[in-house]
Amino acid sequence: MALEEKDVRYVAELAHLELTDxxxxxxxxxxxxxxxxxxxxxELDTGHVEPMAQVTYPAAENPSLRSDEPxxxxxxxxxxxxxxxxxxxxxxxxxxxxxx
Amino acid sequence: xxVTAPLESRECADFLGFRPRNNLSISMDLTTLTISExxxxxxxxxxxxxxxxxxxxxxxxxxxxxxxxxxxxxxERALAQARKIDRQVAAGEPLGPLAGVPTAVxxxxxxxxxxxxxxxxxxxxxxxxxxxxxxxxxxxxxxxxLGKTNCDEFAMGSSTENSGFFPTCNPHDLTRVPGGSSGGSxxxxxxxxxxxSLGSDTGGSIRQPAALCGIVGIMGTYGRVSRFGLVAxxxxxxxxGPFGRTVRDVARVxxxxxxxxxxxxTSADVPVADYEATLDENLRGVKVGVPNExxxxxxxxIGDNVQKGIDLLAKLGCxxxxxxxxxTDYAIACYYIxxxxxxxxxxxxxxxxxxxxRSPEPELHDMYRKTRDQGFGAEVKRRIMLGTHVLSSxxxxxxxxxxxxxxxxxARDFLEAFExxxxxVTPTSPIPxxxxxxxxxxxxxxxxxxxxxxxxxxxxxxxxxxxxxxTKGEPRLPVGMQILAKHFGxxxxxxxxxxxxEAGGFAIx
Numbered sequence: 001m002a003l004e005e006k007d008v009r010y011v012a013e014l015a016h017l018e019l020t021d022x023x024x025x026x027x028x029x030x031x032x033x034x035x036x037x038x039x040x041x042x043e044l045d046t047g048h049v050e051p052m053a054q055v056t057y058p059a060a061e062n063p064s065l066r067s068d069e070p071x072x073x074x075x076x077x078x079x080x081x082x083x084x085x086x087x088x089x090x091x092x093x094x095x096x097x098x099x100x
Numbered sequence: 101x102x103v104t105a106p107l108e109s110r111e112c113a114d115f116l117g118f119r120p121r122n123n124l125s126i127s128m129d130l131t132t133l134t135i136s137e138x139x140x141x142x143x144x145x146x147x148x149x150x151x152x153x154x155x156x157x158x159x160x161x162x163x164x165x166x167x168x169x170x171x172x173x174x175x176e177r178a179l180a181q182a183r184k185i186d187r188q189v190a191a192g193e194p195l196g197p198l199a200g201v202p203t204a205v206x207x208x209x210x211x212x213x214x215x216x217x218x219x220x221x222x223x224x225x226x227x228x229x230x231x232x233x234x235x236x237x238x239x240x241x242x243x244x245x246l247g248k249t250n251c252d253e254f255a256m257g258s259s260t261e262n263s264g265f266f267p268t269c270n271p272h273d274l275t276r277v278p279g280g281s282s283g284g285s286x287x288x289x290x291x292x293x294x295x296x297s298l299g300s301d302t303g304g305s306i307r308q309p310a311a312l313c314g315i316v317g318i319m320g321t322y323g324r325v326s327r328f329g330l331v332a333x334x335x336x337x338x339x340x341g342p343f344g345r346t347v348r349d350v351a352r353v354x355x356x357x358x359x360x361x362x363x364x365x366t367s368a369d370v371p372v373a374d375y376e377a378t379l380d381e382n383l384r385g386v387k388v389g390v391p392n393e394x395x396x397x398x399x400x401x402i403g404d405n406v407q408k409g410i411d412l413l414a415k416l417g418c419x420x421x422x423x424x425x426x427x428t429d430y431a432i433a434c435y436y437i438x439x440x441x442x443x444x445x446x447x448x449x450x451x452x453x454x455x456x457x458r459s460p461e462p463e464l465h466d467m468y469r470k471t472r473d474q475g476f477g478a479e480v481k482r483r484i485m486l487g488t489h490v491l492s493s494x495x496x497x498x499x500x501x502x503x504x505x506x507x508x509x510x511a512r513d514f515l516e517a518f519e520x521x522x523x524x525v526t527p528t529s530p531i532p533x534x535x536x537x538x539x540x541x542x543x544x545x546x547x548x549x550x551x552x553x554x555x556x557x558x559x560x561x562x563x564x565x566x567x568x569x570x571t572k573g574e575p576r577l578p579v580g581m582q583i584l585a586k587h588f589g590x591x592x593x594x595x596x597x598x599x600x601x602e603a604g605g606f607a608i609x
Contacts (some may be wrong), residue, residue: 008485015444015488016451017481018469026478031485033544038433038490041502044509051504052511055322055336055560056366066362078229082455091453094464 003032130155131292135201135349138295142189142200149185149200153178153244156202160246160293168268169278169288171207173247174214178202181244188242197352199242204294206285207248208255209340210329211235218331219263220253222450222457222475232329233364234298234340234357241356246294249284253477254447255300255333257281258308258549261540262479269536270313273575276533279309282343286313289343296344296353300330302337303435304528304553307565310343311528311580314567316350316597317343321588322560323368325354326361334442335366337435337557347566347598351375354590373591379598384417386596389521393428394552398530401571405579406527408608409568409600413525416599421521425513428555430506435554436547437490437503443480444487450475482543511559518586523596526552528565528580552582562590566597569608581605 008028012019019027076089085092130138130152141147157175164170185200205211208218210228217223231239239245252262260268260283268283270276271291278287282299286309289297299306301319310317319341330340342353355376360369390410395403414420452458452471459470476484490499517524531549539546556563561584568581581600585593600606 007489011485011489011492014492015484016448016465016468016472017476017484018466018473019481020473023473023478023481027482027485030482030543031489034436034486034547035489037544038437038499038503040433041430041437041506044427044430044506046502046505046509049505049508051501052507053504056368065365074229081229082226084452084456084458093453094462094467096464 003028003035129292131159133295134346135198135295135344135352138200139195142185143195145189149182149189149244150179152200153182153202153246156246156294163291164293166269166274167271167287167291167293168266169249169284169291169293170204170247171217171219171250171265171284172215174211174245177214178244178246181239185242185244196240196242198238198356201243202246202295203238203243204246204249204285204288204297205235206251206282206297206299208251208300208331208333209235209298210331211245211248214248216248216331217264218254219251219265220476220480221264222471223455224264224457226455228329230329232340233326233361235329237357238298238353243296243356249282249288249297251284251299251305252281253480254331254443255281255302255305256443256479256483258304258546259534259539260284260309261536262477264477267536270533272314272577273533275535276577277312277536279312279529279533281305281309282317283309285343286310286315286317289313289345290315296342296349298340298353298357299343300333301339301341301557302334302439303557304550306339306341306343307553307563307580307582308529308550310565311567311582312533312578314570314578315343315345316347316564316566317341318350318354318564318590318593319556319562320354320358320590321368321562323366324358324370324562324588324590326357326359326364326367328361328363332446334439335446336442337439339557347594347601348376348379350564351379351594351598354594368588370588375591375594378591378595381595382417383413383596383599386418386523387421387521388413388418388596389421389423389517389524391423391425391428391517391524391526393425394526398527401532401573402527402530402579405569405571405608406525406581409581409605410525412603412605412608413596413600416603418596423517423521423524425517425555427506427509427513428551431510431555431558432547432551434503434506434510435550435558436486437499438507438558440483440487441491441500442487444484444491447476447480447484479543507558510555514555514559514561514584514586522585522592523589524584526582526584528552528582532571532577532579556584561585561587562593564593564597566600567606569606
């Protein structure tokens with residue numbers, strides 16, 4: 001096994017996931033076997049291949065930019081309607097900056 | 101808790117005063133009709149759109165306790181739309197191409213004022229503030245939206261067992277999965293709980309459940325249908341597309357939802373053809389490519405049927421051309437690197453701040469971590485972890501960049517093949533519907549079953565799955581045949597699929 005428990009915890013930290021010990025134990029072999037499988041791509045020489053950065057078929061004339069004009073959008077109430085916590089017309093979050 | 105669909109719809113159907121007319125002198129079952137049959141009855145005033153909607157809501161109340169295709173039902177919205185159609189009929193106004201058509205929508209597609217959960221606990225109480233463009237276009241064409249269907253959480257899965265709420269059952273055998281991730285949308289149409297439905301397809305999530313449920317499902321070219329209002333999973337792969345019981349129904353829905361949308365910068369400015377106008381053209385001279393890589397090692401229970409399907413296409417005048425798509429074997433690895441990378445990025449937005457579930461922690465970072473750990477299910481976490489890993493410092497080139505290069509090779513395989521053939525025919529899934537619970541603990545095995553569908557997703561080309569008979573053993577389960585075409589070749593796809601259907605291909609034995 002190439003992947004270790006500490007790698008799983010490190011990636012979970014990067015992804016803002018707090019995994020339980022049980023989850024770490026369950027995911028380790030699963031993630032390891034999937035990543036091993038992905039190494040299959042190394043069989044291919046891709047030295048002279050361009051990465052596919054754009055999926056939209058080149059023949060499709062794609063005016064991907066529209067004019068930048070103000071459009072009607074949500075009211076404040078609509079934007080806040082799904083907030084888990086709100087106050088004073090804002091989203092409320094736990095303390096970010098410590099008080100002096 | 102999500103209120104189960106049957107309860108909700110029954111209460112609301114009573115509340116809204118819907119009663120099936122006792123004097124309904126029509127012997128046919130309104131829930132088995134095609135779009136044009138419904139519209140013929142409407143325009144002759146033999147039935148009202150309200151009756152059609154009401155009978156579907158009744159049926160959902162009675163039957164969906166077994167199938168569990170719906171996460172929520174919206175009788176008020178359905179009946180209001182149906183009554184609007186009835187007023188148009190009464191006034192002699194022209195009807196839209198989907199007028200009165202009972203439609204289900206996968207719960208990853210936003211519907212204004214209705215809960216849109218993505219089958220995830222983290223969005224359990226999320227009420228969408230706007231309609232997806234596809235939903236807007238459906239309703240503008242007269243469609244009657246009945247409710248929101250179950251799926252794998254955030255469309256991640258191939259069986260609908262990853263739903264955060266409950267699994268959906270295959271209407272052909274309730275002990276089996278309907279496929280996924282759009283399993284609820286496929287099961288609803290297969291069980292006559294909707295005439296058509298919308299699903300989303302990232303690596304096969306429309307085509308595979310269509311195959312496992314014995315119906316038709318199409319994924320258009322990347323950019324054919326606007327994704328505005330589709331909750332993002334993997335943005336370079338996500339599509340919206342329809343399910344139906346006939347090719348003609350699917351053609352009509354696709355035409356209604358396709359086309360440029362300024363709200364989705366990836367939607368293509370390519371004219372939308374009148375797909376129904378070319379459905380009846382004969383297939384003489386159409387070149388059908390059969391890629392050997394898709395048949396090597398295929399079990400006979402699927403392979404025999406698809407071979408018979410190909411034989412039937414030959415009888416219809418197609419020339420069958422053996423072809424090779426040499427990078428097929430690398431598609432699963434390539435796909436799961438790209439889709440998990442994009443998912444880990446897209447799902448970063450679920451932080452418990454602006455919407456969705458929040459774990460009540462006093463410290464910000466604890467709040468993020470606990471919210472995400474408690475809100476996401478196992479498969480979503482696995483994919484976020486994989487995606488974060490393949491994008492992380494030191495691994496990006498080895499995984500993500502490598503996969504993007506392999507994606508170029510896979511797309512190139514198709515472009516070269518389509519210089520010699522008009523369409524490509526393959527199995528949709530290497531296996532028929534499997535037992536609920538049978539594969540949940542082996543994610544890699546689950547991923548490998550997507551082998552025949554992820555290739556078209558990576559290349560950005562359109563694909564359709566059509567029924568192709570049933571397996572021989574008991575129970576006899578639906579088999580699906582996939583047809584692929586070049587970019588924006590939807591009209592050709594639908595034409596071949598329709599001729600196949602007309603020639604009895606769906607019931608091939």
